[in-house]
Amino acid sequence: MSEEDDDQPPAAKRPRASPPPDQVLDNVLETVLQFLDSARDRCAASLVCRSWHRAESATRVSVSVRNLLAASPARVARRFPNARHILLKGRPRFADFNLLPPGWAGADFRPWAAAVASSAFPALASFSLKRITVTDHDLHLLSRSLPSSFRDLHLLLCDGFSSAGLASIASHCRGLRVLDVVDCEINDDDDDAVVDWVAAFPPGPTDLESLSFECYARPVSFAALEALVARSPRLTRLGVNEHVSLGQLRRLMAHTPRLTHLGTGAFRLGDGPEDVGLDVEQMASAFASAARNSTLVSLSGFREFEPEYLPAIAAVSVNLTTLDFSYCPVTPDQFIPFVGQCHNLETLYVLDSVRDEGLQATARTCKKLQVLHVLPLNAHEDADELVTEVGLTAIAEGCRELRSTLFFCQSMTNAAVIAVSQNCIDLKVFRLCIMGRHQPDHVTGEPMDEGFGAIVRNCSKLTRLSTSGRLTDRAFEYIGKYAKSLRTLSVAFAGDSDLALQHILQGCSKLEKLEIRDCPFGDAGLLSGLHHFYNMRFLWMSGCNLTLQGCKEVALILPRLVVELINSHPENEKTDAVDILYMYRSLEGPREDVPPFVKIL
Amino acid sequence: MAGLGFEETELRLGLPGGGGNDAGEAARSSGKRGFADTIDLKLKLQPASAAPAASSDDDGVEEEEKEAVAAAAVTPAGDGKMKSQSSVVTAQAQPDPDKPRAPKAQAVGWPPVRSFRKNVLAVKSEKVSLVKVSMDGAPYLRKIDLAMYKTYQDLSMALHNMFGSSKIKDENNDDEMVHTYEDKDGDWMLVGDVPWEMFVESCKRLRMMKGSEAIGLAPRAMEKRKTRS
Numbered sequence: 123m124s125e126e127d128d129d130q131p132p133a134a135k136r137p138r139a140s141p142p143p144d145q146v147l148d149n150v151l152e153t154v155l156q157f158l159d160s161a162r163d164r165c166a167a168s169l170v171c172r173s174w175h176r177a178e179s180a181t182r183v184s185v186s187v188r189n190l191l192a193a194s195p196a197r198v199a200r201r202f203p204n205a206r207h208i209l210l211k212g213r214p215r216f217a218d219f220n221l222l223p224p225g226w227a228g229a230d231f232r233p234w235a236a237a238v239a240s241s242a243f244p245a246l247a248s249f250s251l252k253r254i255t256v257t258d259h260d261l262h263l264l265s266r267s268l269p270s271s272f273r274d275l276h277l278l279l280c281d282g283f284s285s286a287g288l289a290s291i292a293s294h295c296r297g298l299r300v301l302d303v304v305d306c307e308i309n310d311d312d313d314d315a316v317v318d319w320v321a322a323f324p325p326g327p328t329d330l331e332s333l334s335f336e337c338y339a340r341p342v343s344f345a346a347l348e349a350l351v352a353r354s355p356r357l358t359r360l361g362v363n364e365h366v367s368l369g370q371l372r373r374l375m376a377h378t379p380r381l382t383h384l385g386t387g388a389f390r391l392g393d394g395p396e397d398v399g400l401d402v403e404q405m406a407s408a409f410a411s412a413a414r415n416s417t418l419v420s421l422s423g424f425r426e427f428e429p430e431y432l433p434a435i436a437a438v439s440v441n442l443t444t445l446d447f448s449y450c451p452v453t454p455d456q457f458i459p460f461v462g463q464c465h466n467l468e469t470l471y472v473l474d475s476v477r478d479e480g481l482q483a484t485a486r487t488c489k490k491l492q493v494l495h496v497l498p499l500n501a502h503e504d505a506d507e508l509v510t511e512v513g514l515t516a517i518a519e520g521c522r523e524l525r526s527t528l529f530f531c532q533s534m535t536n537a538a539v540i541a542v543s544q545n546c547i548d549l550k551v552f553r554l555c556i557m558g559r560h561q562p563d564h565v566t567g568e569p570m571d572e573g574f575g576a577i578v579r580n581c582s583k584l585t586r587l588s589t590s591g592r593l594t595d596r597a598f599e600y601i602g603k604y605a606k607s608l609r610t611l612s613v614a615f616a617g618d619s620d621l622a623l624q625h626i627l628q629g630c631s632k633l634e635k636l637e638i639r640d641c642p643f644g645d646a647g648l649l650s651g652l653h654h655f656y657n658m659r660f661l662w663m664s665g666c667n668l669t670l671q672g673c674k675e676v677a678l679i680l681p682r683l684v685v686e687l688i689n690s691h692p693e694n695e696k697t698d699a700v701d702i703l704y705m706y707r708s709l710e711g712p713r714e715d716v717p718p719f720v721k722i723l
Numbered sequence: 724m725a726g727l728g729f730e731e732t733e734l735r736l737g738l739p740g741g742g743g744n745d746a747g748e749a750a751r752s753s754g755k756r757g758f759a760d761t762i763d764l765k766l767k768l769q770p771a772s773a774a775p776a777a778s779s780d781d782d783g784v785e786e787e788e789k790e791a792v793a794a795a796a797v798t799p800a801g802d803g804k805m806k807s808q809s810s811v812v813t814a815q816a817q818p819d820p821d822k823p824r825a826p827k828a829q830a831v832g833w834p835p836v837r838s839f840r841k842n843v844l845a846v847k848s849e850k851v852s853l854v855k856v857s858m859d860g861a862p863y864l865r866k867i868d869l870a871m872y873k874t875y876q877d878l879s880m881a882l883h884n885m886f887g888s889s890k891i892k893d894e895n896n897d898d899e900m901v902h903t904y905e906d907k908d909g910d911w912m913l914v915g916d917v918p919w920e921m922f923v924e925s926c927k928r929l930r931m932m933k934g935s936e937a938i939g940l941a942p943r944a945m946e947k948r949k950t951r952s
Binding site: 216218219220221305307314316337339340341342343344345365393394395448449451473497498499501502503530555557559614615639640 | 872
């Protein structure tokens with residue numbers, strides 16, 4: 123059963139049955155269904171019968187449209203008029219890596235802003251947007267038409283807006299509790315147009331609980347920021363950007379003794395008065411105060427960190443459950459003494475600058491670790507090899523509660539991956555990125571088939587898998603045979619033939635998202651999935667061997683799929699070969715705003 | 724352009740067929756180029772499908788990569804052994820095999836790391852451009868790193884943060900601060916006239932002087948004072 127809302131038919135508009143017993147039943151149903159939280163349970167309930175469908179729709183509070191193109195705001199509003207929390211996801215993930223040409227225009231927030239402006243969601247309390255293009259105009263419109271119930275705005279990997287849009291939100295959303303702008307691309311290129319959005323919050327105490335702008339590339343006025351933080355008594359999560367210095371951070375921390383999450387900004391001395399004469403001890407005592415309350419559990423930032431100040435955070439290390447060092451190129455010498463105290467760490471993001479020794483130290487101490495991301499300091503195939511199978515094996519053996527891992531390396535061995543599969547049996551997400559394309563096991567010379575085979579065989583809870591390295595069709599035979607809980611699969615530069623794709627599509631019965639790049643898969647492989655595509659949120663295939671004929675056939679047989687052929691090299695006259703196939707189910711049919719390089723079949 | 728499966732199909736001086744399987748790949752699995760690459764020829768295959776033959780007019784690595792990948796994709800390489808394929812040596816074969824090896828050609832979007840994460844290394848190694856900053860009436864000079872800022876707006880904000888809302892500014896509306904700098908030639912210039920990069924290159928020190936003293940730079944200075952914030 124999919125957790126999608128977008129594959130359910132819209133509620134049929136029927137008049138309520140007039141005899142009292144039915145009406146009572148509806149009321150009872152609604153009252154009972156209000157206790158149903160899980161999206162999957164709700165979907166199941168809505169399929170029982172029409173009155174259950176009605177009742178469930180009326181009481182649905184959290185609506186997730188995980189593909190913006192699958193359902194229009196009007197349709198969603200008709201079915202879920204009482205929606206309070208709306209989650210929207212736009213672009214396909216490979217767009218993050220520049221595989222989707224700019225101007226694709228399938229992730230525009232505009233229609234939703236317009237819907238809110240026409241009071242489509244009167245009970246709206248929160249918007250969570252991911253990979254969506256939101257313009258300043260959208261934010262302007264939104265800020266002036268959101269209902270007074272609106273509290274939380276989360277923007278993740280979004281683009282299209284500037285400081286002016288943020289200022290609209292700041293100034294006009296009374297009662298705003300959460301403004302989280304994470305990993306967004308903010309258009310502040312026009313010098314004259316940059317707005318001091320922090321200063322745009324109205325005077326007087328605010329209800330802010332979370333304010334995060336770590337990705338904001340421009341300096342903000344520190345005076346305005348400090349004043350804002352000082353008048354936000356409920357603030358527990360604060361993430362500042364790289365223009366906030368250590369001295370300024372210390373000032374902010376003095377105003378927020380009950381912080382739980384802190385994004386530390388630059389973590390280096392600045393040029394301002396707040397930093398004059400600042401030494402490690404003073405910073406340390408700022409963190410010691412935070413440690414006394416035991417509330418601070420999450421640290422991130424360190425965008426330009428000065429290593430000599432790292433010891434300042436020692437006091438909170440034992441309380442930390444989340445540590446994001448992914449912008450912090452710590453060396454093993456700097457990292458090991460610190461991580462040795464982080465006994466309660468559950469989520470760790472580091473760069474491979476910590477090397478195998480850093481990972482070994484992590485494995486020795488962080489027994490509760492559930493999420494580990496090891497990102498590359500230097501994201502190139504030719505870069506120095508800083509972490510290897512030694513580090514991965516150590517993690518596997520030391521952190522047996524691991525649920526989710528993302529690991530970048532230059533090369534790997536099957537043995538290490540097998541070790542992960544045998545030790546971390548609760549693994550739900552395994553993403554291994556061997557940066558050298560087609561790299562086999564560098565010790566045995568074998569393809570990485572056996573390693574990934576072991577993962578799918580031993581980790582029965584696996585829902586997300588990203589493969590890399592040299593893989594033959596055999597690897598995909600394993601995946602198709604064993605990965606029965608898999609929902610998301612990401613494949614790059616792998617496989618030998620259509621058989622591999624066939625194994626995936628015919629074996630992975632729960633598969634919802636499949637993204638493939640640069641694999642030798644053609645029409646035959648694609649067509650082997652016809653029975654399953656309606657159960658999927660999307661399929662992305664780029665740099666493969668698909669042709670127009672194959673894609674046309676899919677479009678013909680499955681009319682409720684939108685089949686987009688995207689050409690990222692329009693200057694090439696490729697008549698038959700397909701550059702990018704992006705295919706998704708939708709209740710709305712083909713979209714209208716397609717740029718010239720997109721063809722919808 | 725090793726790394727795209729071409730190692731299976733490259734021309735080599737050696738035993739045909741035998742050395743080209745996974746063991747051969749293992750020898751170069753560190754990603755560093757091996758013997759075959761010293762030949763330094765870029766090979767493109769005639770793809771079997773409808774994709775047009777690699778043209779020698781291609782410029783830009785991305786374009787090349789896309790075509791090359793498409794070409795590699797159609798290579799039947801089921802058993803992993805090296806096959807001798809008809810290969811086309813393109814016009815882009817590097818002329819000098821003794822040149823120090825260039826980094827491996829990158830594929831678009833690979834490795835899959837988001838662009839805002841890619842600058843971590845770059846940030847650390849950026850050159851620092853420290854200049855002294857004086858403000859008339861303030862007892863101490865400060866130092867500022869111009870490399871930290873990308874625009875005049877950013878600099879202005881930083882200066883505002885650094886010197887705060889000092890007495891000098893509030894006193895007299897007529898006497899707003901004018902930002903000036905001394906350039907390489909020793910001349911005192913008004914900040915903001917030249918493109919930012921040029922300014923960072925030529926700026927030796929900054930001085931924030933009272934508008935009334937900026938007579939030498941006026942009338943433009945006075946004019947600018949009115950139009951700027």
